[in-house]
Amino acid sequence: MSLIPRDSWFDFNQMFDHAFPTLRHKFDVESFSPRIDIVEKEDSFEITADLPGVRKEDISVQINSGNLTIEATTSKDEEQKEGDKVIRKERYEGKLMRSFYLGHNLQHETVSASFKDGVLKVEVPKIEPTHPTSARIEVK
Template sequence: MANITRYDPFNLDSVFDDFFKGFLVRPMALEGVPKAPEIKMDVTENDKAYTVKAEIPGVKKEDIHVSVDGNTVSISAEVKKESEEKEGEKVLRSERYFGRVARSFSLGSDIDEANATAKYTDGVLELVLPKKAASSAKRLTIS
């Protein structure tokens, strides 16, 4: 069965809603402009540790910095990307990106910084972050 609607020719709201629907809402991509890299990651947990796998392609391991403060982990990297295509003396295309990318997140438990390990292979940073042993609460006697 068809829906019946009443048309109001003096209701300009619906005209403008239809006209501007999607206008300036759709993401615009500029062709040929290099996109700033992002750190994409997977975080898994077991009883003893967290494992973080972060994708940071095209970065030297000397340019990656990881810091752990309690249950907060911060990963930052200095990205240097250059690509150039030449034909004779005339540069036809040149793409460059220099900058810093960073990502911070909090975990459910504090991290044992002394036993944490980091490994960077094929553009993937793998962190093994052991959980700190739960400290037992100390009961105080009131005098």
């Protein structure tokens, strides 16, 4: 039996890295968008987003016309000594963004957000939806 070393051309990720070293991060969808859970409760939406390695100051949460947008940026760690050689770089550096439509029955004034241990939690209270009224119009 012959054993193939793990760092061989048969490992697809390694093969892709060797063939297209500058393109891999462009196709890695997971690195561009954080993992998010959205739970709808009777009176609110609860959004939880994993943002590891992001500082609180680099997070922006906006709500506009029923769309909730979460943006975050991560910066490069430029600390590299002369003579150091990067062998593999998988951590994403740049802008992360996710946007969701939650509806128009949202109470924008009391949206709250907290960030602890790399996890962002946003609570968006709901208001009673306004029901469209109808009226019969007499044609003269």
